[in-house]
Amino acid sequence: MKVYIAACGMGLGHASRCLKLAERLRSMGADVVFSTYGDASRLVRSEGFKVLDAPKLTYLLDQEGGVDFKLTLAKGAPELLTFIRQVAFEARQLMAERPSVVLSDSRLSTIVASRALEVPSILLLNQVKVVIPRRRPLGRLGREVKRGVERLGCEVLSLGWSMAWEVLIADFPPPYTISRANLELPARLRGKVRLVGPLIDVDRLSVRGAEDKEAAKEALGLGGRPLILLLAGGLEGERAVLLRLMLRALRGRRDVNVLASMSTPGREVYVRSGSVTVVGWIGDRATALKAADVLVTHGGHTSIAEAIYAATPMLIVPTPGHTERMNNALTAQRLGVARVVGEGGVEEVREALDELLEDRGYSHRALSLAREVARFRAVEEVCREVASLAGQ
Template sequence: MYPIAKKMSRDGSSVLFSTYGDAIGLVRREGLPIVESPTLALDFGGNGAVDVRWSLVKYGARAVFTILEQVASEIRCIRTYSPDVVLSDTRISTILAAKILGLPVILILNQFQVLVPRGRRLLTISRLVDAGALALIGRLWSLSDRVMIPDLPPPFTVSLLNLQVPSGLLKKAELIGPIVEKRCQDLPESEEIRKKYGLDDRPLVFVSFGGSQAEEFLKEKMVKIAMDFPRDMQLVVSLGQPGNHVGRGLSTGNLRVYPWIPSQLEMIKACDVMVGRAGHSTIMQAVSCGKPMVLVPIPNHTEQLSNALGAQRLGIARALRQEEFNRTSLLSEIKTILEFRSYGRRAAEVGGFAQRFDAVGRVVEAVTAFARK
């Protein structure tokens, strides 16, 4: 949403964020106005996996009350701010608040179906949720006036497994391509970016982490692997700690470890292989620059698993389970991508298709059209 907000601000529009959790710090660092709302999020275990049982215990019945609190908070915020249009990033509470107040709402969404992991202990509840959640949530999504999906149209749709679009949304939904701050073709050339970071022409692997609790377990393992990375490749690791300057990182031999890289898209464009979690935004950043990936989905996170499998199905990524993540398996996947050039060619093909889209411009255009009605 930041690229959209930034463009609208540059164009003279007034923007206000309503969010919670880790996103609060990110929005503040971007210098954008913000209102905090009640938190509703998944819990994670010590190994970074989604703790489904604890999340259900913690939020189960309370989730309804928390959503109602969010709706009340959103209503207060909207009444105070008096926007012309409401933009919801996968937030049901925002949609409900906007419609209660009679405002148009545009929904940004890449996952229509909510799935619970089908482990033995969760089989019954997963069947119940899968049977009822899509129908209920589909009705709530359909309250939106427009649904914009930040993915590519077939045959290059990454989140295909998550896009069982309810019938009530078919006429409202549009696949708009990756939402990125800058389109890859507008970035400096790869050689210029490598020179900026003191990198040579050896194969470059870029590892990108976010700052959430789910990243810490994998981050610790990756740092250990990084210290013993093959000398015939270069490795750049971003630890996902916004606010820390890129210059404070560790730089030794073929290794660069940075607390934070402000322009991750630049490093993605410069690299040969990207390694990261299987969040949709991460994947679409790599897709926008035509780069192949090694994806390590968060355990028990069904959206990320579906995303990783979708990218692998397209031939632009290798999916690696966290339980199997170690130096040997990671290097094997990286070397497979580098040696079998079909991954690079396919990623470049998909990236070329992605460059036809201007998702940020398309959303801003839709917001402007609703504001003028």
């Protein structure tokens, strides 16, 4: 069995979860090859997998690190050409690699190419709904235009997504669904979509009791001070903005340990200032997440899911204009395991951190939720589907 995994290369969340699938598939005897781009290529190579470097797609940021929808839209024609180049690239690689099954994580180009070549495919998504980012309130006309464009985008994308043999959404079934937009499916995808749970290594990450978190702290050699873990995901500009904000908020603080990852696999970074340690990459992410008293994140789907399994309360600072992350963050807040703040307020960040560390209700709710979701084992389920499509 040969599996061709095409992972979205914007940020590291998609590649990270695909690596969990790849490791499991390899343990089942499968030959695995990746197609991705950007920082994700370095991450996958560092884990010993073959990587095919695809043309790069991205979105643009403004000077404050927020999503610049106008600039991104202005690049529409060049990005469309890049997408066409991606489809051609994927078709060439599929003909050369001759996989049994294609596993595409949010890569429409690979689904189009695999359909044209009649290669069985499974599509992994965080969500199926298109949401246009916005930073300011819209008037009535603006809201109507936004809804209309989102509906059109959803219909166009769903036409492409429907080319996949199966569509699996890496999110919890209700009532724990992180992206509530996953419950609003386009008509042509109904009956083809299944929520399987986040693609998390449950055995390594899941916390069943307070003793699991204490054991993780001991493994890291931490003293009695609480651990604040910063996992700065997204694009490079987004990571830098979040790190600067947290360094300002934590300046001079000696009652906590702070471990910050810049999410740059393969790059040597090590800076220590007082109680703050900044590294390029955390090798044992699972232990760090379990040991943490608070996770600071932009609100990426994978990061929130990992924190839920690890029973770690979250301080979520969504990128301005990144509507998907904001919606994810608000769901975590409604579940009672997170606080959501903006990127501009240092005092707001300090107050939120104090609340998360001092209010034991957050840790109690996080532990209860972790026990509830431990039964969802999406990695095993997706790998079973891959083997089934491959006729194994």
